[in-house]
Amino acid sequence: MKILIIEDERELSASICTYLKNEKFFCEAVYDFSSALEKISLYEYACIILDISLPGGSGMDILKELKANNKADGVLIVSAKNSLDDKVSGLKSGADDYLTKPFYLPELAARVAAIIRRKSFDGNNFLQFDELLLNLDEKTVKVNNTVIDLTRKEYDLLLYFISNKNKVISKGAIAEHLWGDDMDMADNYDFIYTHIKNLRKKILLAGCRDYIKSIYGMGYRLTL
Amino acid sequence: MASIAFYILLRFVLIDQVDEDLKIEEHEIEMYVEKFGKLPEPMPVKDQVIYYHFAGRHTKERIFSNVTAGESYPDKKERSRQLKFFIAVKEQWYQVFVEKSLEGTNDISRSIIMISLATIIAMLAAGFIINRLLLRRLWRPFYTSLSFMKEFRLGQTQNIVFKETNIDEFNDLNKTLEQSISSAEREYQQLKEFTENASHELQTPLAVVRSKMDVLIQDEKLSESQSNLVQSAYEAIQKLARLNQSMLLLNKIENRQFSETSAIDIKQLIEQKLIYFKELLGVKNITVTAKLEKVVKTMNLSLAEILLNNLFSNAIKYTPEGGKIDIVLSDTSMIFNNTAESESSLDKTKLFNRFYKGEQSSENHGLGLSIVKQICLVSGFTIEYKFIARQHSFEVLFNLTP
Numbered sequence: 001m002k003i004l005i006i007e008d009e010r011e012l013s014a015s016i017c018t019y020l021k022n023e024k025f026f027c028e029a030v031y032d033f034s035s036a037l038e039k040i041s042l043y044e045y046a047c048i049i050l051d052i053s054l055p056g057g058s059g060m061d062i063l064k065e066l067k068a069n070n071k072a073d074g075v076l077i078v079s080a081k082n083s084l085d086d087k088v089s090g091l092k093s094g095a096d097d098y099l100t101k102p103f104y105l106p107e108l109a110a111r112v113a114a115i116i117r118r119k120s121f122d123g124n125n126f127l128q129f130d131e132l133l134l135n136l137d138e139k140t141v142k143v144n145n146t147v148i149d150l151t152r153k154e155y156d157l158l159l160y161f162i163s164n165k166n167k168v169i170s171k172g173a174i175a176e177h178l179w180g181d182d183m184d185m186a187d188n189y190d191f192i193y194t195h196i197k198n199l200r201k202k203i204l205l206a207g208c209r210d211y212i213k214s215i216y217g218m219g220y221r222l223t224l
Numbered sequence: 225m226a227s228i229a230f231y232i233l234l235r236f237v238l239i240d241q242v243d244e245d246l247k248i249e250e251h252e253i254e255m256y257v258e259k260f261g262k263l264p265e266p267m268p269v270k271d272q273v274i275y276y277h278f279a280g281r282h283t284k285e286r287i288f289s290n291v292t293a294g295e296s297y298p299d300k301k302e303r304s305r306q307l308k309f310f311i312a313v314k315e316q317w318y319q320v321f322v323e324k325s326l327e328g329t330n331d332i333s334r335s336i337i338m339i340s341l342a343t344i345i346a347m348l349a350a351g352f353i354i355n356r357l358l359l360r361r362l363w364r365p366f367y368t369s370l371s372f373m374k375e376f377r378l379g380q381t382q383n384i385v386f387k388e389t390n391i392d393e394f395n396d397l398n399k400t401l402e403q404s405i406s407s408a409e410r411e412y413q414q415l416k417e418f419t420e421n422a423s424h425e426l427q428t429p430l431a432v433v434r435s436k437m438d439v440l441i442q443d444e445k446l447s448e449s450q451s452n453l454v455q456s457a458y459e460a461i462q463k464l465a466r467l468n469q470s471m472l473l474l475n476k477i478e479n480r481q482f483s484e485t486s487a488i489d490i491k492q493l494i495e496q497k498l499i500y501f502k503e504l505l506g507v508k509n510i511t512v513t514a515k516l517e518k519v520v521k522t523m524n525l526s527l528a529e530i531l532l533n534n535l536f537s538n539a540i541k542y543t544p545e546g547g548k549i550d551i552v553l554s555d556t557s558m559i560f561n562n563t564a565e566s567e568s569s570l571d572k573t574k575l576f577n578r579f580y581k582g583e584q585s586s587e588n589h590g591l592g593l594s595i596v597k598q599i600c601l602v603s604g605f606t607i608e609y610k611f612i613a614r615q616h617s618f619e620v621l622f623n624l625t626p
Binding site for chain 2: 009011012015016018019080081100101102103104105106151153167168170172173179180190191194195215216217218219
């Protein structure tokens with residue numbers, strides 16, 4: 001699957017590409033308005049990461065161009081302007097999601113994964129990870145047909161880990177994913193530790209392996 | 225002063241008049257002497273006395289003087305004007321005294337003074353009243369401008385138009401005021417734009433640094449000590465990002481970018497937040513008691529959420545392990561009480577200031593409560609802080625809702 005990154009800040013674009021690319025995803029990057037237009041007219045992408053302010057034009061116009069040509073590419077807007085108007089008009093114009101800079105790459109990856117899942121959703125809205133089967137509509141998790149009783153936050157956390165599997169997710173990224181960005185808890189991450197401990201315990205109790213590893217107090221990683 | 229001068233002048237004129245009369249009298253006596261060769265019989269005329277003395281020597285001079293007791297009426301003390309002169313009748317010199325009472329002239333001058341005093345007072349009174357009326361009319365544009373200036377708040381741009389007056393000085397004043405206001409307003413706008421732009425411009429480099437960090441921590445070859453270094457840098461970036469975000473938010477609230485309002489069910493929103501923050505409360509073993517009435521207020525939804533998030537996170541952060549948070553919601557106010565860590569109250573005057581840091585919160589950027597205050601301000605609420613029975617109490621008063 002191809003992902004197009006339309007972002008004029010090359011370094012940011014490079015980080016996104018490094019983080020997202022794996023055996024399933026392949027990234028292309030363009031840095032200005034006209035080459036972006038060219039790319040979207042020539043190819044189809046599973047997801048387009050679109051910056052609003054671009055040299056040579058606005059990302060909004062690219063979005064409109066996509067919709068005018070009935071392209072089905074998923075679009076995630078990233079903007080330095082955390083403006084509600086941008087968000088509303090972006091989503092109205094057909095973007096699938098909106099993310100404000102500076103974002104966490106795991107957050108971006110989770111959003112991209114969600115967009116791609118929605119776009120390529122072929123009747124079944126399930127997500128399989130090893131023995132875990134997530135029902136994305138009902139927000140439930142089953143192991144060998146037995147439901148693991150997770151709280152809403154634990155479910156969100158698990159889905160977040162699965163969308164970022166084999167990646168180290170920092171505690172800050174986890175906190176922001178679960179409690180939003182106006183929750184100012186930067187000086188204390190004990191609650192994350194407690195939270196993840198509970199999740200691991202429940203998964204272990206259901207008879208699965210311990211997927212989630214702590215990485216030097218920096219963050220956590222989910223691996224097979 | 226003027227009346228004193230007037231009195232003196234008047235007296236001078238009147239005495240001059242009396243002197244004139246006395247001279248006429250002298251002349252008459254001289255004529256009589258010339259005609260009949262003897263002195264006229266002193267005739268007692270009202271206000272006038274004439275008498276003679278023999279005089280051994282004589283001078284040519286006439287002497288006018290003021291005397292008090294008329295010599296002919298020793299009982300009646302009157303102020304008189306006296307003329308002394310010498311006259312020769314048949315080789316014999318006489319000194320002639322002619323006295324004229326000044327009482328009459330005194331009466332005249334007194335009544336003239338009275339009349340003029342009354343006139344002056346009447347004129348003064350009239351002048352005073354006219355002045356007041358006129359001045360009030362005249363100064364009206366000034367007071368209009370003054371009251372406008374009292375109302376004026378920088379950054380809350382109303383169109384500044386002073387009424388044109390037909391007084392040049394005031395037009396000048398108004399024009400100067402308009403100019404300085406608009407230049408202050410312009411500079412304030414520029415400053416705000418600068419802050420906003422600066423914050424916006426910071427977002428992209430912050431995004432780059434954070435993304436690089438996210439990539440860096442994926443490196444399997446990182447040793448533990450390297451990881452710790454990365455971790456510290458990561459957290460610092462986090463604080464910077466949050467600070468920047470809060471500044472942007474404050475700016476946006478100030479610029480009234482959250483103008484869209486709707487009816488918000490505050491009770492429901494608080495209940496949602498209680499679920500949202502359940503885990504955080506659980507970790508610190510905080511007991512929450514909430515007495516909530518159904519309250520619906522008109523405000524912006526995003527602002528309502530941010531307000532509650534800030535009040536909650538503030539309360540959670542500063543409540544010690546095992547402490548208590550009480551939330552009371554009524555139609556007039558919303559109160560967040562939380563157990564304090566220390567015995568001392570926070571500084572009420574500085575608490576809501578930007579970058580205010582309490583003793584125990586050096587980690588905090590100090591914008592959270594400024595944001596709360598600003599939201600209250602634009603939503604027509606007020607916020608108060610109290611310290612009661614070892615509890616911090618933040619009360620949002622709704623009663624000012626327009």
